[in-house]
Amino acid sequence: MSTATTPEQPSASSARTAPSPSLSSSSSTSSASAPAAPKGQGRSAVDWRIRFGALCLIWGCSYLFIKVGTDGFPPAFVTLGRMLFGTAVLVAALVIKRERLPRAPRTWAHLFVAAVLLNALPFTLFAYAETTIPSTLAGICNATTPLWGMLLSLVALSDDRPTRRRIAGLGLGFAGVLTVLGAWQGFSGQDPAGTAMALIASASYAVGWVYVRRTLSNTGDSNLSLSGGQLLMGTVQMAVAAPVLSPLPSSFPVGPLLAVFTLGALGTGLAFLLQYGLVAEVGPTTATLSTYFIPVVATTAGVVFLGEDLAWNTPVGAVIVLAGAALTQSRPGSTPKPARPEGARFRRAGRATDRAGSAQS
Numbered sequence: 452m453s454t455a456t457t458p459e460q461p462s463a464s465s466a467r468t469a470p471s472p473s474l475s476s477s478s479s480t481s482s483a484s485a486p487a488a489p490k491g492q493g494r495s496a497v498d499w500r501i502r503f504g505a506l507c508l509i510w511g512c513s514y515l516f517i518k519v520g521t522d523g524f525p526p527a528f529v530t531l532g533r534m535l536f537g538t539a540v541l542v543a544a545l546v547i548k549r550e551r552l553p554r555a556p557r558t559w560a561h562l563f564v565a566a567v568l569l570n571a572l573p574f575t576l577f578a579y580a581e582t583t584i585p586s587t588l589a590g591i592c593n594a595t596t597p598l599w600g601m602l603l604s605l606v607a608l609s610d611d612r613p614t615r616r617r618i619a620g621l622g623l624g625f626a627g628v629l630t631v632l633g634a635w636q637g638f639s640g641q642d643p644a645g646t647a648m649a650l651i652a653s654a655s656y657a658v659g660w661v662y663v664r665r666t667l668s669n670t671g672d673s674n675l676s677l678s679g680g681q682l683l684m685g686t687v688q689m690a691v692a693a694p695v696l697s698p699l700p701s702s703f704p705v706g707p708l709l710a711v712f713t714l715g716a717l718g719t720g721l722a723f724l725l726q727y728g729l730v731a732e733v734g735p736t737t738a739t740l741s742t743y744f745i746p747v748v749a750t751t752a753g754v755v756f757l758g759e760d761l762a763w764n765t766p767v768g769a770v771i772v773l774a775g776a777a778l779t780q781s782r783p784g785s786t787p788k789p790a791r792p793e794g795a796r797f798r799r800a801g802r803a804t805d806r807a808g809s810a811q812s
Contacts, residue, residue: 499732506725507741509717511748514586514593515756516714517578523707525697526578531689532711533574533719538686540720541679552680553672559680561666566685568659571692573652574685580652583645585759590749591631591769592649594742594776598624599657601779607661620778627771630764678723743773 495502520529545551553559581589601621604613613621628650632641667677729738746769753759 495728495732499729502725503729503738503741506722506729507744507748509722509725510741511590511745512752513714513718514577514581514590514749515752516710516718517589518581518586518753518757519710520707520714521578521582523702523704524700524711525693526582527575527689527693527696528700529578529711529714530571530574531686531693532708533715534570534682534686534689536712536715537719537723538679538682540716541675541682541723544675544720544724545679548675550673550676552683553670553676555670558667558670558672558677559684561662562677562681563684563688565659565663565667566681566688568655568662570682570685571688573655573659575689575692575696576648576652576655580645580648583642584649585753586757587750587753587759587761587765588631588641588646589649590753591746591765591772592628592646593653593749594746594769594772595624595628595650596653596656597742597776597779598628598772599654600660603657603661614781616781617779620775620781622775623778624772624775627768627773627775629768630771631768633762633764674727678727682719742776746773 517529520532524532553562577589577593580592598621601613601617601624605618605621632646670677672680726738726741750761750766750769754761
């Protein structure tokens with residue numbers, strides 16, 4: 452995608468891809484919290500279902516735009532352009548809302564790390580990956596982020612204790628990955644290095660979301676302020692790294708340039724604003740269901756617009772991956788209590804979800 456995702460595009464307040472269920476014990480994933488709006492307050496003139504659909508389309512098509520962008524520019528500069536245009540959108544939103552960037556040096560230090568884990572590193576890895584693998588496979592790899600988060604909770608001393616059901620989801624999800632890759636055929640037809648980069652990018656989102664949850668949950672800054680600061684830091688990072696990783700572009704072909712602009716302005720900038728509003732209106736659990744639609748959109752876009760091949764194991768494996776991801780996010784025995792105020796229900800969950808995934812794609 453989101454974000455931050457998303458999905459693959461995350462930012463400090465909801466950065467992807469990455470678009471994916473949050474990996475904390477209090478959320479459902481792609482990404483501190485949008486203040487939960489009581490029902491009937493703060494609603495947009497556009498129905499939330501339409502905005503949710505738009506978010507799924509934007510994040511799902513991010514892999515298409517990455518593929519087109521890398522046809523004209525080196526992957527590192529695709530990431531730089533994406534970050535630059537995404538930052539411009541959020542800075543414009545800050546000006547319109549009369550908010551300002553964070554001021555505390557400690558916050559900026561944490562935003563620097565968050566930008567590496569949730570933006571600069573995964574965005575660049577996905578861009579490099581799509582030079583050798585189809586955009587459909589990249590989109591499906593992004594859906595493994597909740598699985599990496601579950602694995603992280605097993606190897607680290609997490610306060611989010613795994614259950615048997617969630618461990619089963621982890622195993623099922625990675626079985627789905629093996630199905631997508633055609634493990635029984637020796638992974639024939641898929642580039643191992645490109646696939647590994649896409650999976651590492653998804654794992655980076657998982658690590659980044661945990662880091663953000665533990666370091667940026669109580670800074671006193673708004674989600675928009677944190678996300679703008681994070682993308683700004685990521686843009687600076689890529690402005691330094693891109694010329695080192697690749698030679699400067701010698702030309703600016705229109706098609707790839709428009710793809711990078713769309714990827715940044717829509718897939719990273721506007722997607723965050725949509726996710727922010729959805730979390731505030733309907734809560735993080737509903738808002739982050741986009742994780743399960745992104746691979747579908749990515750696969751459809753890759754097949755229709757890029758003519759990518761689609762063997763039977765790709766959609767079947769994707770369904771298995773998503774089923775496993777859903778199990779890792781399940782909370783058996785936790786029945787919602789309708790009487791609880793919306794703000795109380797979502798405040799804790801929102802902190803982890805909104806700050807981890809809106810810039811993910």
